[in-house]
Amino acid sequence: MRNRIKNVTSKVISNFWAKLEQVSFDFIFKNGKVERLTHEVYGRNDGVAILLYNPSTKKVILSKQFRIPMYVAGVKNGFSIEVVGGAIDENESPETTVIRETKEEVGYHFSKLKKVATVFLSPGLMKEQVHLYVAEYNDDDKIDKGGGLASENEEIEVLEISFLEALQMIENKDIIDARTIMLLQYVQVKKLLS
Template sequence: MQSERAKVRMIKSEVLSDDWYSLKKYTFDYPRRDGEWQRQSREVYDRGNGAAILLYNLARQTLILTRQFRCPLWVNGHSGLLLEVPAGLLDNEAPEVRIKAEAEEETGYRIEQIQKVFEAFMSPGSVTEKLHFFIAEYDASLRAGSGGGIRDEGEDIEVVEMAWADALNAIENGEITDAKTIMLIQYVALKGIMRGSSCTHSSF
């Protein structure tokens, strides 16, 4: 259950950047638990909300992931090539509608039956984004294209089919480091959705 909205006195907001999305600096007074009002300022990046989906195949015990270049990771010393679940921003569409389109654009699978499992804020200290998390079964009959993303948007996405056991091990050995992907794989494991999965696996 969501708690009561904090009683904040907003003093001012300044636009620092409004290029791709919006970066603002907010100055506000916040009531501390001891009753004192304290002035604070925070930079907030607003890129809208998003959705992510894990595609799994029970019969083959496999998952569909993607691999693509992520510039912020490269800047932070990573190779830049990230294994992750299909995901994208909502762009003013319903999460269920947008994630089906994202799954097809990125993986080539046209998914109709999806299950929403939870919502989460991914970086609440500086980013407004809330993600809607989904899971869905896939099989070869749902393959409608090659995927790969939208070239005009700079996407160059590799579709990766991975064995379930390998995906669990990839979390342990650091091959999978994307938060939304780890969360969805662990959800499926904890719920025992894949045969042989359990919350006793050493990656949890």
């Protein structure tokens, strides 16, 4: 199959927090027609997300924090209940990032990390890939209060709730973050808390 994308050009529209590019290219359709298309692509570094679950208590660790895109969309006053997550820093592995973010956001350490998948959350616009993980925790794994970093203007509420309550929160639309829904459903499908 021949290359169906030719003459790709890119123009940076904004590079404030992440890069917004306007990408133009010639796309060759299956019928041979060639069309010049332009799309916007947004993104920064790839990211990670992790769901901590406790097999003994059947609880999970989630966080609640303010998200300006949700606020602008008029959803939940901008507050999101979600798994721990964050951007991968330069020269940092996804595994190192998920350990760092878990300590910063919720104050936990864990010993056994399981990779679930690497996904695009909005492939029509975002170039960011998110590495999804799960890990077991217990009460002894709490090493810090969490809450995020003041230097990054984070104010994160740590939530420890029952797994069944978390699943109900999906039904009630209290949890609407895609990463969180995917990881909670992964734990459910794999029967990690049954």
